[in-house]
Amino acid sequence: MFQKNLATGLLLLASTALASCAVNPVTGRNELSLVSEAQERAIGAEQYGPSRQSQGGDFNVDEALTNYVNAVGQRIAAVSDRDLDYEFVVLNNSVPNAWALPGGKIAVNRGLLTELNSEAELAAVLGHEVVHAAARHGAQAITRGTVLQSALVVGAIAARDNDYADYIVGAGQLGAQLITQRYGREAEREADYYGIQYMVRAGYDPRAAVSLQETFVRLSEGRASGWLDGLFASHPPSKERVMNNQALVDELMPGLQGRDLETGEVRYRQALAFLQDNADAYDLFDEAHSAIADDDFDIALLNLDAAIDMLPAEPRFYGLKGDILLYQDKYSDAVDAYDDAIALDDNYFDYYLGRGVSYARLGQRTQARSDLERSTALLPTAVAMNELGKIALVNNERQAAKQYFLEAAQAQGQVAREATLSFTRIDLEDNPRAYLNAEMYADAEGRIYARVSNSSSLPVEAVTVEFAAVIGGRLGRQTRTVSTLGGNSAVTVSSGLRFADGQPWSADQMQASVVSARVRD
């Protein structure tokens, strides 16, 4: 259930592995690398699932679209400089974005596809991402440490703009970092440059790479800053990139005279027909997200019901409805909405997370646990871990509960703070000495005391302190109980033991320790 944190593993690897020099398969340059090709493939294979989940999940309503994008991607990959296990998926996300993980695992959001005008422009996007994978840009970022320097970079999930947004913990963090990082200008230039070469090798008109960049610049100028969270955060559009692409295309075009350069506009229009036909439904879905951000939940629900009327086959509409109903404490209705979503797509973490939390609130712990475990297998989140911890605690599985709370505590924000406190509540009772310290002293008359201090923020009760002291050559013992002790405070406890009159004594003749305590409710 708990996967080893890959980021931590890699960090260890980076500090112990011998750096090796390797020729970059795309640029032909010699470069330092701490990440082998086998590791690149392993990172891609491990992180592809959670990364897709965290970015909206796979777009399955129109499977033909994913097949089409994959086919165009494979056509580019086949002429790339590096043989990898390339995969291309469409994600159910309205933000225009695309990303590549090491090992050739690539994704493009439906929100980007609807901004493109031709198959050649799609080839320009995918060619750029193929270069990021082929030229080892992700592996270079790991080698430089720019990815792992912040070991706990956790991002709110883009698809969930609401108060109960959860955070990625454990396995999955590395992917989250890799797909949201900026590669740097040099890597972006390489991706543009070689991406255009790949387009030409695959038979596409390279001028589409220029029109694509022009579209990006135009869009970035006209859009609100929220848009910058997507493609433009990791791939900043600029007039410089347009000019660089134009210069390269001008250089290439004379040599391409007489070649049949494809743009594939008609094919692209056909492939996008489903998304274009249902654009209104997805607009309502986006409006529902905005309404949620403004706390207008009733408006959001109306938008979603209208979207469902237009496109009843889209599971995300029911899922977001479930999220709102859960937030409004309408747990049974939320379960119904998640049921509808899962009936259409049984492979998206958010539905299981939301339904699991709803079941937990309804007191149906068995169903809750099963759903929360499923959501965690798809994408480990602090919310799921925290809920699983609470269930384990009710079932009196203290060690399991501690593990869950520890995982949840890795994140940031309210859920992590709650989980940290829950962990401490259990651990304080398991290991009272780690939190409650007893320091011994004797007064001028030889009476023995202990200063008992509580370093946790939790108030405790029934604090049992055991005393032992060598008095007149014999061992004296006493047990004392402190009825209550506040968080971060201390109290003096008299042991009832006393050194004999005139007996010289030293600190090593007495001992005290806290053997048990309860956290006060």
Ligand SMILES: [Zn+2]
């Ligand atoms: Zn890029």
